[in-house]
Structures are given as structure tokens and as C-alpha cells.
Amino acid sequence: MVNAGKQLMTGLGVLLLSVVLAAGCYAMEDFPDEVEIDVLANLYEGVVFDHAMHVDMTENCADCHHHTTGTGVSNEYCAKCHTGDEEMDTVSCQDCHSADPVSPENFHSTPEKFKYHDDQPNLKAAYHLNCVGCHQEVGGPTGCEDCHAKSEAGEKFYRSGEFAPKEDAHHGSGH
């Protein structure tokens, strides 16, 4: 019973905290309800991202937006420099994460003042690491096609669907 009481108190505490944080997030009314993420669409179609639903679910915009939304910083490491940052003009992933795959060139072109960002993932990885990482933790969908449908180019690339390897040619001829 003592444990149950403790759990209840902890639960209420967390709830209160999340309401406070969420309220902070909601204060900026101008976020989009839906975001179509399709700049990299190729093997898969773009993702229609239900931003409003994720805003409802998360405790802090910084969980996804690091330090650009002016709502605090959830990552300790980033917090060292970015605590107290104002909301920035640019908050979308592609504003900071380069769509270029990692190459030795952009390895060396990293400006000195961004040296703490020298291990920054590229745009494709930024999307996937952020989404899949959280989905794994909270039990959200993690299958590729749970979020985006395979395009025809994708079916060809993965040799799936109509491009699938012929199932055992010997059996096929028997029918």
C-alpha cells in the first residue's frame, strides 16, 4: 500500500510537471498541426507528420527540437551552452542538419565555433534517430512502413513487391 501511494504521488508529480511544461510549449500558438516531411523522399514516400498529436504527447518541445524552441533544454550536454536560449527563427530539422551524406569535405568544413556540433547527424539520420529513438522508448511504431510507404523505386531497391526474387522456380513450374 505504501508503494502504491508512493507511485500515485510520483505519477501525480510527473503529470503536474508535464502539464506545466506542455503549457509552456502551448504558449507558442504558431506551431503547425501537420508537417509533411518529404525533402528526402526517394525509396519511401514522404511522411505526413502529425505534429499536433506529438505536441500533445510530449512533455517538452526540446525533446525533439533540442534548444531551438526556447522551452529549455532536455539534453544535459546541450544544456551546458544553450540553457536559457530564446526561441530561434528556424526550428525545423533541415535548418541545421545537412542533407548531404557525411563526406570528408563537410568533415573539415565544420566551423570552429560549432566544434561541439562536429558529430551532428545528417538530415536523414536526424529524422530517423529522433523519431525511432523515441518510438523505441515509448513503444511507438518502429517498422519502416509504419511511417512511410515504400515507393516504386524503393520496391525495386529492396527487391520486394513485384520485384521480389522469384519464389523457388522449381515449384513454380509445377503449377
Added chain:
Amino acid sequence: MSKISRRKFLAGSMAGGAAVMMTPAKKTFAAGSFEGFPDGMGVLVDLTRCVGCRTCEAACNVEQNLPEPAKPFDDYSVFDEIRHGQKRRPTDKAYTVVNRYDVKDADQPLYRKIQCNHCNEPACLTSCFVNAYKKTPEGAVIYNPKVCVGCRNCMIACPFHIPGYTYHSVLNPVIKKCIFCYDTRLKEGRPPACVESCPQQVMTFGKRKELLKIAHERLRKNPGKYVDHVYGEKEVGGTGWFYISNAPFEEAGFDTSLPKEPIINGVKDFLAVVPMVLAIWPALFTGFHLLSTKGKSHGHGDDHSHDGQEGH
């Protein structure tokens, strides 16, 4: 026509032996102490990021013009395949494969991509007697299939069991393995196809030396997340591809018993002796034989050389 005198013979054989010894001696010093080309490229593999989507396998298949796979690349039943008691390994038709490992006390299984690790001092190269292998300054371990005689020494030598073999080829079976996309990409400074295709950036491409710094930075910035080890930094003398993991490496199928020294160090002392044995011993023992039989040859009536020498 003068016969070689004993003095000349011995002097000659010593000089020849010395010459033979001097030549490989230079090479033996270099082998086993090579820390990779200064600008050699590498790949840092972060196992915590891999979700087992097999996109890298598909990208490799397309880039290297490999034959059609047995199953689609989005078929995850391959993770259950066991052949000869082993999980999948690279073959002549798939230079890279992803395997799933069930780690103790972990919510998520761990996935690991397997391909050539492009060692600084490759055991395959050491073992190849036709010199088919080459470690390029860009960091790739490539090979020339035209000179490969299909002996499979490299398959036995490789500590990671990487080279595949075209067993189906009756007349000219050869070795096939990952070449870091050397011909089509690495030569131009571009990352290999698998690295570029990965949605999670499990693999980070760059100069090996700089990637090592990044690897240690990741361990430092995320206390408690990773096992405190960079697999491949020191193993078998250092590999071009190296790994960081949240699970103990042995649970992810890594051989943690590998030496820190290159494989060649285990055999180079022996190999240095081979030319000595081959070149000096015959000369030396022939000399001994001639010396020891010289006096006795009077007793043998059939010793013509001795008769000839008498004539001088």
C-alpha cells in the same frame, strides 16, 4: 675451365645468403608496426543506432552489381537463419550482412552489420602468396581477382571470417569480398554505398584518425550508454572500420580474444627464417658435404670430380 675452389664457394654462398637475408629484413621491420596510412579513411559503426532495416545490404547489392538475393531485402526472417550453427556471414553474393543478437537484460535486440573491416595490416594480404591483395592509401583492402588462384588461404587467415568464395564456379573459383566501394566511390573521396544509404547513420565515414577521436568523444559525452571500448582501435593492429556498442562486444558476436597485434606478428619471425633456410642451408650444407667428403673421396673409385681436380 676452372672448378670453384672451396674458399670461393664458401665466400660466395655466404655473400648470397647475406644478400637474401638483407632484402626481407627491411620488410620485416615495417610489418607489424604499421599504424595505417596517415590519410586512410575509416568508418565508425555505432551499434546502438542500428535497427536492422537491411538497407545497407540492398545498397551494397546495387552498388556492386551483385546477383539477385534469395529473399527481398525487407524480409527480416533472414535474422533467424542459422547455417552450420552460425549466423549469416558475408558471401560471394552479399559482401555485407546484418545479423540480430539477443542481448541479456536489454529491451531491444542488437543488430550488427558485418563486412570487411579493412585492417591496417590485413591477414588476408599477408597470407596471399600471389600478392592479390593490396591495402590502398585511402584505407581500402582490395584484391585483384585476375591473379587470385582460389587457394582460400585468406579465408582461413582472416580473423573476422570475411572473404567469400565463388564455390559455384567450377573452372575459376575466386575470392569475393567488400572493397570499401573503392572503384566507384572511395577513390573519389565518397563514402561507400552502405554508409550513404543508412537511415540511422549507424556508420560515420571519415579519416580513421579523426573518427577515433569522435568515437571516444561519444563515449565521453554519453556516460553509461556505451561499453568503454572501441572495438577495432587496437584489435589485430587496428582496423579501418571500428565499433562502439552499448552491449558487451562478445554478446554482439565479436571475437574479443583477438590479439592487439597484427596477425602477421604471429608468423613474421618464422617467415623471416624461410628465405634463410631456403637460400643458406642448401649452400651451407653442400659446402659441409663437400668438405667432409673431400678427404674420403680417395676411397671411392667412382668419384670423377675428384679425379678431375687431381689433374690441376
